[in-house]
Amino acid sequence: MSEGKSVGAIVTYAAVLARAGAYGIRAATTRRAVERLQSRFQDRADSARYLSEAMTKLDVDEPTTSAYMEIATLSNAMAANVGQIVSASDSLTTVAQGLDAETRAQHGRMADANRTHSVQMADREFIARR
Incomplete structure (x- = not known):
């Protein structure tokens, strides 16, 4: 720890685990x-597609029906892009769970030892860097 850090900046094992x-x-x-x-x-894409098809049957002008179909196409593309984010967030969740497990494995024993030891610990002021 650098000299500029205060005792209050020390991270406890419990904080790391949390x-x-x-x-x-x-x-x-x-x-x-x-x-x-x-x-x-996806809902917006389905709605725009439905409206485009319905307007086509009602003989609405082609630029309007095409615009709605384009909205449907773009909304589908956005849903697919967001689907890739969902896949990436699955990976993020897996990595975060691994981080939690590894942190508990590495630091949990120290927290348990500190909680159950019978040796008196040094006063924080005594062990603080100066």
Whole structure:
């Protein structure tokens, strides 16, 4: 730790474990939000396609029906792009869960040892860098 850091900036094992777990929760929350976005784009594409086809049957002018079909095509493309983000968020969730597991494996033992030891720990002021 550099000399400029204060004792308050020291990260505890519990904080590291909590933060690692939080990454997994955030990744899952982000994935659900992106899935909702994908669903909205798909719904808009379906609606625009339906309107284009309905207007074609009602003999609405071709530029209008084409514009609605273009909206449907672009909305489908957006849904596909968002689908790629969903796939990437799956990877992010997997990595975040691995981070949580690895952090617990590496640091959990230290936290357990600190919690259950019978040796008196040094005072923070004594071990602080000066």
